[in-house]
Amino acid sequence: MYMRPAASAQGVCVGRDVAPEDILYYMKAMLLMSSEEGDRTSHTKGRTRFILARLGEEAFVARYKEFLARVQAEENLAFTLPVEPKRGIAVASDANVQAASHDAAVLTHPRIGAQKQAGLYYVSYHPVGGTIPREVFLELLHYLSNSEGTEIRLTGEEGLYIVNLTAEEAKTVAAMTEDGARTRFEASVSCIGSTVCQIGFQDSQGLLATCIRRLREEGLSHEYLPKIHISGCPSSCGTHQVGHIGFHGAVKLVDKKPVPGFTMFVGGSEEHGRERFGKQLGVMAATDIPEFFVALAKLLQDAKLPYEAWIGDHQEELEALAGKFI
Numbered sequence: 001m002y003m004r005p006a007a008s009a010q011g012v013c014v015g016r017d018v019a020p021e022d023i024l025y026y027m028k029a030m031l032l033m034s035s036e037e038g039d040r041t042s043h044t045k046g047r048t049r050f051i052l053a054r055l056g057e058e059a060f061v062a063r064y065k066e067f068l069a070r071v072q073a074e075e076n077l078a079f080t081l082p083v084e085p086k087r088g089i090a091v092a093s094d095a096n097v098q099a100a101s102h103d104a105a106v107l108t109h110p111r112i113g114a115q116k117q118a119g120l121y122y123v124s125y126h127p128v129g130g131t132i133p134r135e136v137f138l139e140l141l142h143y144l145s146n147s148e149g150t151e152i153r154l155t156g157e158e159g160l161y162i163v164n165l166t167a168e169e170a171k172t173v174a175a176m177t178e179d180g181a182r183t184r185f186e187a188s189v190s191c192i193g194s195t196v197c198q199i200g201f202q203d204s205q206g207l208l209a210t211c212i213r214r215l216r217e218e219g220l221s222h223e224y225l226p227k228i229h230i231s232g233c234p235s236s237c238g239t240h241q242v243g244h245i246g247f248h249g250a251v252k253l254v255d256k257k258p259v260p261g262f263t264m265f266v267g268g269s270e271e272h273g274r275e276r277f278g279k280q281l282g283v284m285a286a287t288d289i290p291e292f293f294v295a296l297a298k299l300l301q302d303a304k305l306p307y308e309a310w311i312g313d314h315q316e317e318l319e320a321l322a323g324k325f326i
């Protein structure tokens with residue numbers, strides 16, 4: 001469990017290997033800490049990240065542990081998680097039995113995978129920007145409501161898995177969700193942005209949709225582009241700091257007039273043990289960003305390398321390319 005400090009900075013670890021059934025103790029402890037240590041005179045500064053900025057990491061963790069010990073001593077918040085799939089198909093214990101127990105034909109679909117339970121499958125689905133079209137969502141819910149034991153599980157990056165499906169159901173669900181992302185780039189992370197969020201000032205969802213549309217129009221192979229992260233403002237709901245390429249909403253002056261723009265970051269990482277924030281390069285006009293990705297996709301296509309393999313030897317080339325649009 002990590003908490004984020006006041007300014008952009010990496011969080012601090014306040015608990016490791018927390019048993020899932022104990023998670024409510026940790027949440028209640030943070031609630032108490034926020035209530036008793038937070039600045040109650042200001043909604044903004046009352047957030048726990050400001051407590052971390054005030055106390056420093058060591059004192060923050062120590063104080064949090066006092067609250068945790070109090071909650072653990074005074075309350076009973078443990079609960080039991082269901083562990084068995086609700087569908088009563090036997091779990092295969094041997095890999096060969098497992099392979100033989102699945103329909104090879106259905107597994108040729110790129111978004112269908114085999115579960116460890118013989119005869120059961122999952123379908124992965126990443127709605128663009130994490131926003132499921134209403135009609136797809138309703139059709140999916142209606143279909144699954146008639147298939148007892150099926151579940152929808154959310155990922156941490158705006159995707160979802162539909163699990164506990166038979167082979168026939170998996171094929172049907174895959175067909176229902178064909179509107180989703182086709183590549184890693186199309187599975188990029190975007191916050192909801194200014195069309196919905198009252199704090200935000202740029203349309204992050206619109207930027208992602210425009211980039212995807214532009215790349216599809218161009219007919220370029222964009223499977224080499226990385227997953228990017230976009231936030232509509234400097235708050236990091238789109239986790240722009242940890243993307244290989246990230247953007248947060250900004251304003252750019254063009255001919256001395258303000259136009260919608262995004263500040264660009266490169267080189268972030270969320271990989272466990274290698275976490276780092278990206279380097280800020282500058283602000284691009286929102287209308288130029290799709291053209292930047294068209295140019296980058298061409299470079300990667302010529303190199304026939306995914307971005308992650310290419311960037312190691314081409315950092316300067318990337319920054320020079322970005323510089324043409326900043």
Ligand code: SF4
Pocket residue numbers: 191192193194197198199200201202204231232233234235236237238
């Ligand atoms: S990053 Fe900004 S615009 Fe996006 S959801 Fe968060 S507050 Fe709103």
